[in-house]
Amino acid sequence: MTLSTTVPGALRPPELHGRREETAAVESLAEGLRAGRGGVLVLTAQPGLGRTALVEYARAVCAPIASVKAAAPAALPQDGPLLVCVDDAHTWRPADRAALLADLRRLPAERPVAVLLTLAEHGAATDVPFGLATLRLRPLDDGAAAALLDRLTRGATDPVVAAWLIREAAGNPRLLCALVSALTSDQLAGRTPLPDPLPGGEDLLDAYAARIDELPAAARSLLLLAAAACEHEPDGAGADLALLLRAGGAPSGLAPAEAAGAVVGAGGRLHFTHPLLRRAVLRRAPLARRRAAHARLAEACRDRLSALVQLACAAGDHDERLATSLAAAASAPRPYAERSAALARAAALTADTALRTDRLADAAEASRLAGDPVRARALLARTAAVPAHGGVHQVRGMLSLADGPAADAREDLLTAAVLLPPKPARHALIGAAEAAWAMGDAAAYREAMARLPACTDDPSLEAYRAGMCAVLAGRTAEGHALLRRCLDDVATESDPAGLLRAGAAALVVGEVETACAAGARALAAVRAYGPEALLPRALEHLAYGELRAGRHNRARAHAIEGLGAAHRTGQPNVAVCLHAVLALAASVEGDAEACSAHAAAAADGAGPHGLTQAATLAVWAVARADLAAGRPGDAAARLAPLVAPGPRRGHFAVRMLAVPCFVEAAVQAGRTAEAQDATAEFTRWAGATADRLAPAQLARCRALLAPPHQTDAAYENALAHHDRSPGEFERARTQLLYGQWLRRRRRTREARGPLRDALVGFERCGARAWADRSRGELRAAGEAVAGEPGPGPLAALTPQQQRIARHVAEGATNREVAVHLSVSPRTVDHHLRNVFAALGVRSRVELSRLLAGEGELPDRDVEIAAQL
Template sequence: MGTGTLSGRTPLLDRHRERAELDGLLGDVRSGRGRALVLRGEAGVGKSALLHHTVGRAADMRVVRTVVAESEMELAFAGLHLLLAPLLDRIDTLPGPQRDALAVAFGLRGGDAPDRFMIGLAVLTLLADAAEERALLCVIDDAQWLDQSSAQVLAFVARRLLAEPVGLIFAAREPGSHFHGLGDLEVRGLAKRDAQALLRSVVRFPLDERIRDRILAETDGNPLALMELPRGLSPAQLAGGFGLVEAQAVPARVEEGFRRRLVELPAETRSFMLVAAAEPTGDPELIRCAAEHLGVPATAVRPAEADGLLEIGTWLRFRHPLVRSAVYSAASSAERREAHGALAEATDPVSDPERRAWHRAHAALEADESVAGELERLAGRAQVRGGIAAAAAFLRRATDLTPDPARRGARALAAAQAAFDAGAPDMALELLVSAELGPLTELQGAQVAWLRAQVILARKRGGEALEALLEAAGRLAGVDAGQAREAYIDALGSAVFAGRQGPPGLLRTVAEAARTAPAGPSPARPVDALLDGLVARFTEGLGQGAPRLKSILREFRQEARGNPDDNMRWLWLTYPVAADLWDDGTLRELAEYAVQAAREAGALHFLPQALTYRAAVHVYAGQFDAAATLVEESDAILKVTGNSYFGFAITLLRAWRGGPDAPALIEAAAAAAGTWGEGRAVSQCLYMGALVHNALGRYQEALDYAERACAHEDLGATGFALIELVEAAAYSRAPGAAASALRRLEERCDAAGTDWALGVLARSKALLSDGEEAEALYREAIERLRRSSVAVYVARTHLVYGEWLRRQNRRLDAREHLRTAYEMLDGFGAADFAQRAQRELMATGETVRKRAEGAPGSGLTPQEGQIARLAREGLSNPEIGAQLFLSPRTVEYHLGKVFAKLSISSRQQLAEALPDSGRDRA
């Protein structure tokens, strides 16, 4: 396959499979269905030629395209900005928050740092609006060089294309993790027959058969390599093979071919091309201006144009990204510095200060405080625009150019923090080494130690970071009380995560160390009280710690709406504390406000965690479909961000839903948690294993899982496991195990004092009681649990009460409670518990009728259900889209399917047609 000219007029050889797939994408877009596709393959294999072919077939569409340059990887949103440049005249038509987020990201105006999620919604809206006039095709070549910010946003948009006539095509050598899961089309080398035909079109004289076969083997059918490798070699060199060096990777061979062509060009032309290679925006006027600074006239580009190496139109484009690479790598260091210096002079310091500073940095020969200071100042601007990775790159380069050792150490520390925040722990560790080379203050030295410990904790959320965290906290204690206390909380978190995989008494040991933390700053912060409460909980016991923690949770709950930043910052800790105290009201409000705040702020980095916790609250409330929707949304975001996976909610949902695969899935989740070093996650999975086996009536297996879960005290997990342990022991006739578990459960529930806690305690006591005492306890349990929001435990209490009544030969009374249990559990979708209730109900002599398959709302997908509920509440399509990060057109598409499934024709009918599954507004 020839790569052809820039216009793509050279016919393609073969590629029937690839062309069919690309034509199918164009057909879908023309019919109003959005699609994304990733073309994957090595350099020169023909991806660009396929893009040219596709653009040529899209004459009826509007096409926006860009070729990404490697040097742009550290400039936040650079690739996205280049792609959307032709559409930015529409930015003022966007809804206000979206318009502002995109404008700040592109440096068009100042403002607070926008989140990638809000920028993603803005881009989705912008593309959808542009496609209203004419179907839109977006083409991104060399997508492996996209900066992280652009890659996240574009991958986010690609996953949400549905009812918009928008196509996104990415061509990449090896797509980054952001694009995993999108449509994938691997482009391989040409078949031997087509490769031979292409080689014959380039080499028009006879070749020794061995030389021909060697060329075909080394190029592996790579079209660009086949076309470029023979250039610059004489027939004698080719015929005898003397010009062919030892086997190399195809891109290197291709670059070498381009370099040989460059040697034949005039020196001024090579200089002009070097300036163009160093300035990836492709702005012809900027490049011409910079070239003139070097004394190179604009006419110097003509030989390169004539040779087909580049073309100049609205933008300057190289024939292939490897041409740019060959030009830049062939130049000497001094020549590159001159080119960057000229570009710095030509770049407007007002409209594009970051790019100007970046060129100045690359032009610097030695340490230069003026350049370093400018980079440091612009790093703050880059971070405000949302580019933490760009801020890290700016600060790192500023560190390199700083002459003063003390200032260099401070900048290296700031660069390390930015790199860590940007998800680049290796760079952070490297920069911390640089920071330690210079003189540091006592505070800076302690901060270096803390950040290094945080990197360890982020990589493996077990106890491996404990020693380093405690050391850092001790060093901070003498210089910054507030940071010291936060470091101690990190250490406690590490010990909590480690759980059973840490040494005996680990959590108490860490809590004793945290007790030595200095008093918190004034005015007191809620997190300071949280630290003190946790220390009391883990050193003096639940009885002493619970009153403090309940008071602290009330404070966090009151401030959750008014102080969303604090709620988001500490939810990872306040949520398991609330779960440990069975405080369902606090669980619901903290998670609900966190989701709301994250959505409003577009906090993409935090939203998956908030969604996971909110999903768990939905599970306890019996709202399984709502939980599934949030889990699905969380997973989609994590695929975009690449952040750590949150598996708790999906495992909890699988356990309650049951089904034939549930036991194996829970076992696999426990094994996976063990490999992460998270003992607490192992305990949670063991508790869920007990729950699954209790649902199946396999009480001995449930007892085994529950006893293993309860063998270690884990925050927010042990109490739930004790509930399962009491039930499993009662039904498997293990009175000793049941009595011991009940004593432990009673201590915890009395300390918590909530209706949820006292309800499950009464239920557990009833399982081990007889006669009137048992009946009174069952009734108390149902009454208390009904006052809470944990519907799944209400249903399970009706189930065990009905089973007890049947054993007392009170069949009519048993039927009432078993029927209630069955209807609730079946309605939730708790299949195994529902079957257990069905078996018991049938044993009383009652015939059980399954729920009608066509029950209202039962055929809706989780996302359709969520959209339908929001529409039922009166939200417009744009408002629903803003909440769920979908385009209004996609919302309309889903509502059309909802109406068809519910046999209705308007939003007004949703109130009657859609069952109320609870107050699931998250």
């Protein structure tokens, strides 16, 4: 064979992106060769995915071991370890492959030889020995493609251009390189609109289409019709076989096309086996044949919009009549993705710059609503020549509201409202108000809502506008009365946006169950009719309502689904909000690790984009987890800036909801003055709000701050309020605090009742960490908790001593134990000396080891304790 032999040290491994598994397999092959073991690795891939690059990588990592790159039959060198690389083995004649295999078999068995074979995925090299190690190269993911693009352009690519190039390259590194090479620096930087379609990659498309070149004419004609028909179909939908036959496709062409691996038939539709193959079929066909195929399809289409799209594909120049027909047909109830495609075609046929920009903006908005922000931004990029266009600003602002800084979204939407006619300006101002809400800027929210003209044609929207303005201006009673009008039609409303507004109004007035009903109806409407872009937001609204209703497990399920939808539709800002919801749910359920992870994800996204509401919810969640774990000092430190007046305060709609947590933490941490100030403000808010939980929470705050002779009555009053309001979790928290107070006053028999009730309540709502606290308090009150294991080595200790022993063994200091158990550090020290004496241990570390050895403590806690 013709050999290319390496010179030791002459090769440097190429930089590969997104190929960890593949490079690891190659490195394993090289390590085996150095250790005196041979092996075979087969790499298969579609054209352009990097088979040759991996061969060069293998030759580089094997140096200084000799390697040969075989291109045709010849003699192999006979001495020493050897790496044989056979690239594109599918192109060899069967006799040549047989000769290679014979040469490999004749090598001495003791000689280490590694063989790396690469094959096209649809190659015919059936006599190449598979079966040991075969690795299929897959397309690059978006992250790897972005890293490659950044390297190719040295970071000079505009983000919108970069996203579109990555989309068009379909994970193919060779195609991505070709697309970049075919563009100018101004096009890459976004200063000049991109051409449509993008140039570049013709040789790669030839490689994809090579498999159909030898097919019969009938098969090639059918494939061209199928590729053309996909222009009016959603991505991945394939082509309607009946349509192809009506357009003149020969049925005899189907079997050869399927046998060649070009298409797959299913359910009366033809699907190309790779999107680049479909693109190759269209691009390689002569222009006249392409137009003829589109014209035949237009005649055969029974759907008007599909026929118009095919006529647009066949058109050679501007055609305002066809463009007008397309734009008119691209309306409801057509799916948003189809509307966008038709409007983009209409824009391409439009000569007038202003009208073309209108149609591109409409196409971009339809793509946004379809959940495709990458395409929406690419369409907006074609309008760069128009400096001030209301529709462009509106779409850009709504996109930023979903994935950019909220302040940028607000400015774009306010600008759009000035440029747009009254009705679309209304939607822009509502979007600007949503951006201000996310930012936590109440004044900016009122400003945007105040600029909305009276919505006489939409009484519900007008009630919402006027009601929110009144509430934020301090006219609470008037605002609540107006907002309640939004709730009248929840049972019959079908518009998702209107239902989401009704849900928000319900939460403001404290009608939590109505908020959940509105959220559920909005979700059902979006799932049935769209738009896809509203799905994650509908799930977020519903999850938040369920949190307020105390249904934390259902909130978590909807938030997890919403998180997936937010990532799928390119809405990271909504994902941030959903992470905050999941952190809140985890803080109740007792999963501290999940709470911390979701809160960190929310904080990471909220900071750069100015999402104050999500950031506030995340801090509240972590503080509540601190409380559940017996760390009131940490909880108070986190919440103090959010609930106190001043520039660091939290979101205006969340601050008061977090006050009861802060008061509990602050009282236990000795920050009584701050707790009193927060309770005073909470008293004013509770008097104005309709939140049904607020009276019980206020009564609990007062009980925490009451003098000893009034505390009993204060807790009884709080529990009486709970009897008149929903919220099992909040009731159980009040019962736990009451039981703790009674036990601390040495009224252990009386403490057991509220502590038992607290335990049952926490168990019913899945609040594991809080239930554990209740069990501990019950043990300290001298009651064995059903279903718990016996105390093991702690059997000789009193319940209080058992609790102290466990906390100390887990690494807590005496002061931390005192705070957790509501006793003094001196009491902890006294009990700990007795514990050491009773158990015969001399140190905290020995105590940890004793409990771990008896199964009372995980080994990792011994290690932690030993470090303290």
